[in-house]
Amino acid sequence: MSSTPAAPEVAVSAPSAADKLVVPEGMSKKQAKKLAKKAAKKGGAKQEFENVISFDPPSGTRDFFPEDMRVRNWLFSQWRAVSTQYGFSEYDAPVLENEDLYKRKAGEEIVEQMYNFIDKEDHHVTLRPEMTPTLARMVLSRVRMSVLPLKWFSIPQCWRFETTQRGRKREHYQWNCDIVGISDITAELELLATMVGFFKRVGLTSADVGIKVNSRAILQSVLKASGVGADEFAKVCVVVDKIDKVGREEVVRQMVEDIGLDTAVAERVVDATAAGSIEEFKSIAGESCTEDVADVERLFEFAKNYGIDDWLVFDASVVRGLAYYTGIVWEAFDRKGELRAIAGGGRYDRLLSLYGAPSEIPCVGFGFGDCVIYELLLERGLLPEIPHRVDFVVAAYKGMYGQALEVAAGLRSSGATVDVMLEAGKRVDKQFRYADRVGADKIAFVAPSEWEAGKVRIKDLRTGDSEARVQIDIPVADLANAKSYFEKQAE
Amino acid sequence: MSSTPAAPEVAVSAPSAADKLVVPEGMSKKQAKKLAKKAAKKGGAKQEFENVISFDPPSGTRDFFPEDMRVRNWLFSQWRAVSTQYGFSEYDAPVLENEDLYKRKAGEEIVEQMYNFIDKEDHHVTLRPEMTPTLARMVLSRVRMSVLPLKWFSIPQCWRFETTQRGRKREHYQWNCDIVGISDITAELELLATMVGFFKRVGLTSADVGIKVNSRAILQSVLKASGVGADEFAKVCVVVDKIDKVGREEVVRQMVEDIGLDTAVAERVVDATAAGSIEEFKSIAGESCTEDVADVERLFEFAKNYGIDDWLVFDASVVRGLAYYTGIVWEAFDRKGELRAIAGGGRYDRLLSLYGAPSEIPCVGFGFGDCVIYELLLERGLLPEIPHRVDFVVAAYKGMYGQALEVAAGLRSSGATVDVMLEAGKRVDKQFRYADRVGADKIAFVAPSEWEAGKVRIKDLRTGDSEARVQIDIPVADLANAKSYFEKQAE
Numbered sequence: 001m002s003s004t005p006a007a008p009e010v011a012v013s014a015p016s017a018a019d020k021l022v023v024p025e026g027m028s029k030k031q032a033k034k035l036a037k038k039a040a041k042k043g044g045a046k047q048e049f050e051n052v053i054s055f056d057p058p059s060g061t062r063d064f065f066p067e068d069m070r071v072r073n074w075l076f077s078q079w080r081a082v083s084t085q086y087g088f089s090e091y092d093a094p095v096l097e098n099e100d101l102y103k104r105k106a107g108e109e110i111v112e113q114m115y116n117f118i119d120k121e122d123h124h125v126t127l128r129p130e131m132t133p134t135l136a137r138m139v140l141s142r143v144r145m146s147v148l149p150l151k152w153f154s155i156p157q158c159w160r161f162e163t164t165q166r167g168r169k170r171e172h173y174q175w176n177c178d179i180v181g182i183s184d185i186t187a188e189l190e191l192l193a194t195m196v197g198f199f200k201r202v203g204l205t206s207a208d209v210g211i212k213v214n215s216r217a218i219l220q221s222v223l224k225a226s227g228v229g230a231d232e233f234a235k236v237c238v239v240v241d242k243i244d245k246v247g248r249e250e251v252v253r254q255m256v257e258d259i260g261l262d263t264a265v266a267e268r269v270v271d272a273t274a275a276g277s278i279e280e281f282k283s284i285a286g287e288s289c290t291e292d293v294a295d296v297e298r299l300f301e302f303a304k305n306y307g308i309d310d311w312l313v314f315d316a317s318v319v320r321g322l323a324y325y326t327g328i329v330w331e332a333f334d335r336k337g338e339l340r341a342i343a344g345g346g347r348y349d350r351l352l353s354l355y356g357a358p359s360e361i362p363c364v365g366f367g368f369g370d371c372v373i374y375e376l377l378l379e380r381g382l383l384p385e386i387p388h389r390v391d392f393v394v395a396a397y398k399g400m401y402g403q404a405l406e407v408a409a410g411l412r413s414s415g416a417t418v419d420v421m422l423e424a425g426k427r428v429d430k431q432f433r434y435a436d437r438v439g440a441d442k443i444a445f446v447a448p449s450e451w452e453a454g455k456v457r458i459k460d461l462r463t464g465d466s467e468a469r470v471q472i473d474i475p476v477a478d479l480a481n482a483k484s485y486f487e488k489q490a491e
Numbered sequence: 492m493s494s495t496p497a498a499p500e501v502a503v504s505a506p507s508a509a510d511k512l513v514v515p516e517g518m519s520k521k522q523a524k525k526l527a528k529k530a531a532k533k534g535g536a537k538q539e540f541e542n543v544i545s546f547d548p549p550s551g552t553r554d555f556f557p558e559d560m561r562v563r564n565w566l567f568s569q570w571r572a573v574s575t576q577y578g579f580s581e582y583d584a585p586v587l588e589n590e591d592l593y594k595r596k597a598g599e600e601i602v603e604q605m606y607n608f609i610d611k612e613d614h615h616v617t618l619r620p621e622m623t624p625t626l627a628r629m630v631l632s633r634v635r636m637s638v639l640p641l642k643w644f645s646i647p648q649c650w651r652f653e654t655t656q657r658g659r660k661r662e663h664y665q666w667n668c669d670i671v672g673i674s675d676i677t678a679e680l681e682l683l684a685t686m687v688g689f690f691k692r693v694g695l696t697s698a699d700v701g702i703k704v705n706s707r708a709i710l711q712s713v714l715k716a717s718g719v720g721a722d723e724f725a726k727v728c729v730v731v732d733k734i735d736k737v738g739r740e741e742v743v744r745q746m747v748e749d750i751g752l753d754t755a756v757a758e759r760v761v762d763a764t765a766a767g768s769i770e771e772f773k774s775i776a777g778e779s780c781t782e783d784v785a786d787v788e789r790l791f792e793f794a795k796n797y798g799i800d801d802w803l804v805f806d807a808s809v810v811r812g813l814a815y816y817t818g819i820v821w822e823a824f825d826r827k828g829e830l831r832a833i834a835g836g837g838r839y840d841r842l843l844s845l846y847g848a849p850s851e852i853p854c855v856g857f858g859f860g861d862c863v864i865y866e867l868l869l870e871r872g873l874l875p876e877i878p879h880r881v882d883f884v885v886a887a888y889k890g891m892y893g894q895a896l897e898v899a900a901g902l903r904s905s906g907a908t909v910d911v912m913l914e915a916g917k918r919v920d921k922q923f924r925y926a927d928r929v930g931a932d933k934i935a936f937v938a939p940s941e942w943e944a945g946k947v948r949i950k951d952l953r954t955g956d957s958e959a960r961v962q963i964d965i966p967v968a969d970l971a972n973a974k975s976y977f978e979k980q981a982e
Contacts (some may be wrong), residue, residue, distance in 0.1 A: 053591060053595060053628075054589060055629075055631050055632035056632065057584055057587075057589075058587050058588065058616055059612070059614065061585035062585065063582075063583075063584045063585070063632075064582055064583040064584065065582055065633070066580035066581060066582050066643065069580070069581045069583055070581075073581065084908055085903055085906070085908045086903075087881050087908065087909065087910030087911070087929065089560070089561075089879050090557060090561075090564065091554075091555055091556055091557050091560050092554075092555040092563070093548055093555065094548045094552035094553065094554070094648075094662060095586055095618075095648070096548075096549050096552060096606075096618065096650075096662075098548075100544060104544060115587075115610070117609075117610070119608070119652065121550070121654075123549065123550070125549055127586075127587070137544075137545075137546050138546075138556065140546050141547065141554075142556070147928060149913055152557065157585075159587075161610065161611055171587075179913070182913045184914065186911075186913040186914070186915075187913055190911060190913060193896075193900075197903070301893070302893055304893075305892075305894065305896040305897050305900075306899075306900055307897075355544050356544050388580050390578050401677065401793065401796075402795075402796035403796065405684075405793060405796040405797040406796050406797075408797075409797055409798050412576060412577075412688070415576070416576075417575055417576045417578065418577070419577070419642070420578070420677075420681060422640055422670070422673045422678055423673070423675065423677070424677075437638060
């Protein structure tokens with residue numbers, strides 16, 4: 001496919017006075033209206049002014065034009081392939097959810113930032129901010145008939161409502177993998193390996209990406225020893241997660257003033273998250289966390305067996321911003337330190353009981369957004385260029401359109417992808433230009449002379465230069481085997 | 492995979508007094524609350540009562556559990572494959588759209604039934620009711636740089652807000668194919684062929700499904716001759732579309748009272764839509780529609796060349812319910828007459844100028860929902876059963892979990908799909924049951940005796956009966972070639 005756009009097959013009027021009334025890309029509606037008003041004053045009709053409509057999607061959202069969609073499909077297919085390779089099953093749910101599902105696990109920024117509304121039947125609903133509560137709801141709706149463990153994945157679009165900041169979107173797609181029913185760190189390990197499996201698959205190495213691993217359970221020991229309960233702990237994690245943004249002092253202030261911790265305890269928490277190794281962390285947390293430390297150590301040990309240890313880094317400062325995590329948490333990061341977190345996950349053993357599960361059901365999972373990974377892959381030159389392709393373009397001589405359709409049907413009968421030029425009788429240079437634009441391998445010319453001989457002339461557009469390209473007259477009755485004629489020729 | 496569910500690998504508590512508080516599938520929230528209150532009276536704590544949460548998705552929407560998702564993925568992959576085979580490019584856009592986009596093309600039921608709301612920044616937005624306006628918006632945003640014709644497809648989820656009726660959903664997925672920039676019926680024909688391509692691909696024949704074809708342009712001639720304009724015509728089509736539901740009399744009444752037509756004209760319209768053939772239709776419409784009739788005749792002629800003529804039926808009564816159609820319209824239907832319309836499409840040459848295009852841009856397209864086709868395929872026995880599958884399950888002997896991970900990594904290095912049993916040291920019957928549940932082809936037992944010899948015992952679960960199944964001890968260093976050991980054995 002040529003990189004410069006070819007001339008239109010059907011002419012679209014050049015920009016004129018009339019199309020000042022549409023809102024071009026990169027122009028605000030306001031600007032366009034202003035322009036339109038100006039035009040109206042010059043004698044433009046009221047009707048024309050009213051024709052202004054925004055061609056942009058809602059604020060903070062993305063359109064996927066075919067060239068974007070090919071990249072998105074490529075990314076999603078990598079996510080699907082890895083998930084499948086690691087034994088996960090895909091599920092999905094409506095993008096609309098009951099608000100109640102998120103209110104239940106309060107204390108998070110995400111609740112304030114939801115894209116929520118009240119529908120015409122007074123239901124409080126929202127575009128889902130994340131997938132985990134939906135997963136929890138779905139698992140619970142079947143908890144009596146389900147066989148655990150479950151290994152599920154999904155690629156939902158998730159939404160939030162933020163006052164628009166530069167480059168921050170209101171929607172993104174997020175690969176989610178979750179394991180339900182396993183309390184051992186073997187589940188965390190499987191999820192970490194799946195994540196690494198994806199990175200390797202798209203050509204990233206452990207020099208590009210690392211995964212910081214920590215245990216909230218160990219941090220909780222620090223607080224437990226100081227008499228702080230589980231609810232406060234969840235709030236502490238949400239606050240500590242912001243330390244890079246707001247600084248140590250502000251985090252301590254919030255813990256003391258907003259959560260009600262003693263200053264000494266708050267400082268001990270911050271000190272603990274600054275620990276440089278598991279050993280140091282353990283010594284700050286004290287004896288009560290021996291088991292949790294052993295879990296982290298086993299995780300790192302097994303990571304060696306799995307061949308993913310070079311991707312993992314212990315980091316006591318990673319707590320993640322979600323209130324519902326209870327155990328191991330992790331965060332994939334760009335080793336160059338230029339990008340935001342690539343993905344994050346953790347154990348959330350108490351979420352399902354919060355929703356009404358009769359007993360605790362251990363869960364662990366991760367979310368992996370599409371925006372940062374695009375940036376990283378682009379920056380590393382790993383985002384593939386995927387042109388549109390077809391095997392054949394069929395072009396009809398004037399008055400031969402019916403025959404061209406027979407040819408198209410014949411070629412497709414073998415499974416080939418075929419694009420018919422929808423206007424017969426175009427000049428040959430236009431036919432070639434069209435074939436070039438749609439990325440055709442071969443072009444079939446349906447013309448009277450060959451047709452009378454029961455044949456179609458097909459030209460290979462991939463071999464040699466334009467002069468030396470192979471062309472073969474292929475019997476109409478044998479079009480299903482068209483490709484093999486070229487293969488034989490090539491031998 | 493066995494059809495009966497195996498026992499849980501991790502026990503989930505049996506239903507007890509406590510889980511009267513959750514809302515089981517098939518029970519309303521109200522019923523569950525009632526039950527919970529009852530339990531509370533018997534001494535249940537207030538806190539337990541508050542734990543009730545609905546496990547259902549919002550009213551009129553669907554969850555896709557893995558078994559549903561496999562079917563959905565299968566259907567979408569058929570749609571994608573056919574679209575690609577016919578040269579269409581995939582695109583997508585946010586499920587949220589500006590309401591303005593739909594208000595612009597008023598006069599449709601769809602506007603009243605939108606799932607719309609005002610967001611926190613006072614934008615009037617809606618979950619998209621259909622994809623065509625979005626396509627129009629996207630095409631217009633690039634009209635100056637775009638090369639026509641465009642052939643685009645998408646599989647959006649579309650939403651509507653209806654007071655819930657039996658079996659009517661508020662969301663569905665809808666395959667959309669559109670061609671922009673071609674005013675000839677060659678575009679209609681390509682879309683009809685694409686639709687037929689899908690039907691054939693999934694095993695349906697022209698004895699199962701037909702496609703009714705009509706021309707709104709011809710009908711318009713009837714009205715034009717009586718001095719009725721284009722705006723009234725769009726309204727007439729929306730009314731006439733309901734004739735099967737509300738009857739001839741009511742349709743005439745609406746045309747007279749709501750649109751302001753003379754009774755004689757209204758009756759002439761209804762008569763025209765009852766025409767049994769193109770000839771009859773033409774004689775009712777009169778001379779002014781010669782060209783439009785010729786178009787329909789050419790369409791049916793070319794359909795023979797394309798080999799899709801046995802799928803098409805001329806039907807003057809089909810006008811489709813969307814106001815924006817201007818020319819040929821069509822509707823795929825179940826020949827048994829038991830199901831609602833399967834899909835519908837048509838030409839809409841004026842939509843883009845309505846949105847502000849500087850000149851008319853011809854468009855034609857169809858929408859094809861996922862609900863009716865599921866019903867039809869199920870009824871015809873054509874909906875495939877797609878079990879979850881993996882190539883290998885790896886099961887670890889007690890204390891051998893690290894080695895099991897090495898085995899899993901080795902097997903995956905060839906691209907095989909591998910599920911690791913996340914708990915080591917389970918009894919052999921549990922290991923087999925797990926392998927059965929996840930649809931494993933083979934199971935690898937990681938046990939000390941073989942491991943000492945540098946090997947792993949792998950058993951083929953697909954060959955012979957359970958006694959006679961092939962098992963081979965494969966060197967750990969050669970696990971990437973595990974499958975080939977079994978292939979050699981089979982020779």
